[in-house]
Amino acid sequence: MKVSIFTTCMMDLISPQVGKDMVEVLERLGCTVDVPEKQICCGQPTFNSGYVEASWPVMHNQIDALAAIDCDYIVCSAGSCTAIMKEYPTLLADDPTDPNGQYMAQAKILAAKMYEFSQFIWRVLGIADCGAELTTVATYHRSCHMTRLLGERETPFWLLENVKGLEVRQLAGIQYCCGFGGTFSVKESAISELMVTAKVSHAEATGAAVLISCDPGCLMNIGGRFNRLGKPIKIMHLAEVLNQNVDERRIRKVSEVPTPAPAPFP
């Protein structure tokens, strides 16, 4: 199975380790992984800030870059970026710079191949246990876009359940945004501060040593606030968790057929 990695600008700029872990996990599970070279960013930083005209070229580049490499699936390290790429066909309907709908047509093909990392492992590969082991107490932060725009609420929990030695404690107020919101965190930092502080308190209250998520943006936000406050926590992307102390004999499939991805806002 040929898999392209959708890197996201954040992974390229700040968190290379997430990418390395993703590649190693996917290869271990039998995928042939490649990284399309010209890809950059899904366009959310500008699009969600209202710079819509400036976003069309970003999206076009992303489409060209991902379409340039033949693959069965595209797997992304962030729920949020996955969600917007699945929304591309809707967004591009308003794109005046794509009059013949070429990008739109490509976007539809790409959207169908696009999966968030945990989703891909569970729903496409049908794998429940990646063989990982991590003996600690953790809590999981759900990103809003992964939960609501992508509609994926479950797969990270299922995969975490099968990590040997790991206790996952429920995060109170899990439905509330951590205050990242892309450029929101920068433009409305006063509001964002209140939100992320609330999230830090909730995470602290679980007594967990590790905070896990499927969105590096949220992790960078919550982790950054923890550090500013001088409070201890370990930050891990799910891919890093699934790449800890792996015992390949434990890798277990649950199904041979892909289970359909949920709809947004179920």
Place this chain on the structure above:
Amino acid sequence: MGLKTSTLPFNERIAAAAQDQFAHASIAKAQDTQYDKREKARAELGHWQDWRKLGQSIRQHVLQYLPDYLEEFSDNVEKRGGHVFFAQTTEEANHFILDVIKQQNGHHVVKSKSMVTAELDLDKKLQALPDVSVLETDLAEFILQEDDWDEPSHIVFPAIHKDRNQVHTIFQKLGYTGDNDPKHMARFARQYLRERFLEADIGITGCNFAIADSGIINLDTNEGNADLADSIPATQIVVMGMERLVPSMKEAEIMDNLLARSAVGQKLTTYVTFEGQQSVGESDGPANFYVVILDNQRSQALGTEFQEILQCIRCGACLNVCPVYRQIGGHGYGSLYPGPVGAVLSPILGGYEQFGELPFASSLCAACTETCPVLIPLHNLLIKHREVETDRLKMMHGFTDLQMKMVGKGTASPFMFNTILRFKHLGLAPWTHQRPMSVTNFFAYGGAMITNGPGMVSGWTDVRDLPAPPKHQDDFRVWFKQHKQQRGDTK
């Protein structure tokens, strides 16, 4: 004050909200309580997603044929002997209402809760009349009135920012001598209000839904005060936004269901009232029935990308799930309509000059869109506003604007992005510091942090630390190239 509820600039409002510990705790508690009640009430109904679709289609249908339904409704009100006045502006509406009070020789006005009269700033106008007294009879609105007309901070629970001790202090000024038990205080308010109801000659109410095919209105309340306001005084003035119609009782029933479950987590509100001009043979109801239908820029949204916001039934659910509202409360928004619905609606009603910041006061987490009982894509409408302000009205200026345009260029060009990847570590070095780290495995390169970043980055580092970006040699893509070679790929 009308639509705008504060003269403070946006950042000062946020700072004030951040300080207000009382409001913070009250709002969080109310949100959490409502969460459970709402989800339970919706689950009990079953097939919630289908009900939402039905609600959406009813509201969209009404908006599509709005002129026809307005005409039908107004014809039917008049057939029953009532009067309808179409007000383009708040001035026209106020003028008409004050005229009616004068004509009817009214001296004692009782009001039940109505956001549209707050939009008109009607209380102020009434207070200015000689020999006219005005009393808000919704318990929460009454509390605000007695607290020197404090501004509401929620569209369903206007006094959500006050706790019982604050209410206690307010009531003591009215002669209340009991304790701070909400039940006792409510009993006191009830008695106080009841006496005033009996002398009232004008009742002013809002309208949850106007029933087009019968010329009556539908009110959903929990306190019964609206029923007294529409049945004791001889004259009733209903004030409603121009979009609040349903074709018939059949649709009203569905909308009431969606509203009660979403707004207060009940199957139905305690009082579900259908009423209008008293007709021959009826023993109660207003002898003089007036309906004021307000436009106030609503029609500007018709036929535009913002039309869907007119589907809103003012249930307040989007406020109750909103993490931003949770932190800054209604007063932080500085609009009568706060929360996600307010951030979309306020710029339409009051313009971007006044309310241009509100669409940006959202992390786009989409909790609002997820909960809205009539499927308004709230977070997408917020992005639309941002687009209008940024691309069309060119309201963004200065360094931030320049930086955002550079972000656009940098993320569209592989050449530029590669350059950025090469120089990001070095470029940010002047702002990068070795710092003791409490967080482990935090992306941070070599344990270094950016603590007071340049330009837009400062917005980030005002609040939290930023991991230093890796050296180019340690980038993911560089690693992957080597990895591929080791893997033995020929390419």
